[in-house]
Structures are given as C-alpha cells and as structure tokens.
Amino acid sequence: MRTKVKILVVFVVAAFVLTACSMMAGMMGMGDLMTSMENMDAVMSMNMQQRKQHMMKKQQAMLDYGKTLFHDSKLGRNGQNCNSCHPGGATTGGEAQVPMTRMKMPIPTLIGASARFPKFKVPNDRVITLAQMDNNCIKMFMGGEALPLKSRESVALAMYVTSLSNENEVAVGSGK
Numbered sequence: 001m002r003t004k005v006k007i008l009v010v011f012v013v014a015a016f017v018l019t020a021c022s023m024m025a026g027m028m029g030m031g032d033l034m035t036s037m038e039n040m041d042a043v044m045s046m047n048m049q050q051r052k053q054h055m056m057k058k059q060q061a062m063l064d065y066g067k068t069l070f071h072d073s074k075l076g077r078n079g080q081n082c083n084s085c086h087p088g089g090a091t092t093g094g095e096a097q098v099p100m101t102r103m104k105m106p107i108p109t110l111i112g113a114s115a116r117f118p119k120f121k122v123p124n125d126r127v128i129t130l131a132q133m134d135n136n137c138i139k140m141f142m143g144g145e146a147l148p149l150k151s152r153e154s155v156a157l158a159m160y161v162t163s164l165s166n167e168n169e170v171a172v173g174s175g176k
C-alpha cells in the first residue's frame with residue numbers, strides 16, 4: 001500500500017516537473033515572437049505607405065549590413081573575407097585549401113547558389129541551409145567561428161548571399 005502511494009507521489013512530481021519545463025521552454029521560444037510582435041505594434045500604427053517604406057528601409061539596411069560583412073575579414077582569423085574567394089559574389093576561378101588535409105576544392109560562384117539550398121552536404125552529414133553553408137566557409141576557409149544562426153550577422157549575410165541569386169532558376173538540392 002505504502003509503496004503504491006510513493007510511486008504515485010513520484011509520478012505526480014515527475015509530471016509536474018515535466019509540465020513546468022515544457023512551459024518554460026515554450027515561454028522562452030515565445031521571447032523572439034514577442035519582440036517581433038512589439039515591432040509589429042509600431043508597424044501597425046503606420047499607414048500603408050509608411051509601412052511599405054519602413055519595411056523597405058529595414059530590408060535595405062540588412063542587405064547593406066550583409067554586404068559589409070561579406071567584405072569583413074573579422075568573420076575569420078586568416079585575413080580572408082568572403083569576397084577574397086567569391087569576388088562580387090562570383091568566383092576567383094581558383095581553389096581553396098581544405099585545412100588539415102591535402103585536399104583543394106574548386107571555388108564556386110555564389111550567383112544562383114541560394115537557389116540550390118537547402119542541400120545535403122557530406123561534411124555536415126545533413127541537409128543544410130544557406131546560412132549554415134556560410135558558416136561552413138567561415139570555419140573551413142577563414143578559420144573563424146560559426147555565426148549563431150539567429151544572430152543579426154548570420155541573417156544579414158544570408159540575406160546578401162541570397163540576393164545574389166535573384167532571378168536565377170530554382171534548383172533546390174542540386175549538386176552544382
């Protein structure tokens with residue numbers, strides 16, 4: 001009889017802890033949404049024209065920031081930046097040394113690249129997004145640290161790289 005009560009108590013406590021944890025996790029996830037909802041409040045109080053201009057300005061600012069980062073060697077530690085290998089978003093036509101191996105990889109153009117993502121990459125052993133691919137280059141070819149995917153830096157960089165594929169044919173997952 002007593003053992004049954006004990007088991008019941010343990011079960012109730014476990015259920016309570018689990019519920020509390022999942023609620024906390026949910027609330028933490030809501031954090032991002034709340035911030036964007038606050039931004040949304042400001043946007044909602046604008047008229048159509050102001051709203052459109054506001055959105056365009058925000059978008060352009062992110063794009064400009066992404067372009068700046070594309071030319072910024074501080075993302076890495078070997079003095080290289082994205083533009084060193086992908087000048088103007090294209091390719092030098094050369095190859096890049098893969099660290100700790102004797103392997104070299106041809107440098108692709110980024111024009112049209114975002115139309116090929118998400119895509120399976122062998123080194124990652126998973127299907128990755130364009131922002132994760134940017135991180136691959138930062139780590140492999142610039143000796144840098146991956147940008148947190150939610151950071152302004154990662155988003156802006158991915159946005160700029162995406163813009164290089166405007167008007168390109170979509171070929172998601174393509175190996176090219």
Ligand code: HEC
Nearest residue numbers: 080081082085096105106107108113133134137138141176
């Ligand atoms: C030292 C040369 C080098 C630098 C610097 C470099 N990359 Fe790359 N990049 C490469 C090579 C080589 C590949 C092909 C790698 C692969 O296929 O796994 C590549 C592939 C890519 C791709 C995928 C293209 C496709 O079609 O699959 C993207 C996107 C990319 N780079 C973005 C960037 C960004 C953004 C930066 C700066 C943060 C950067 N690269 C810096 C050499 C470089």
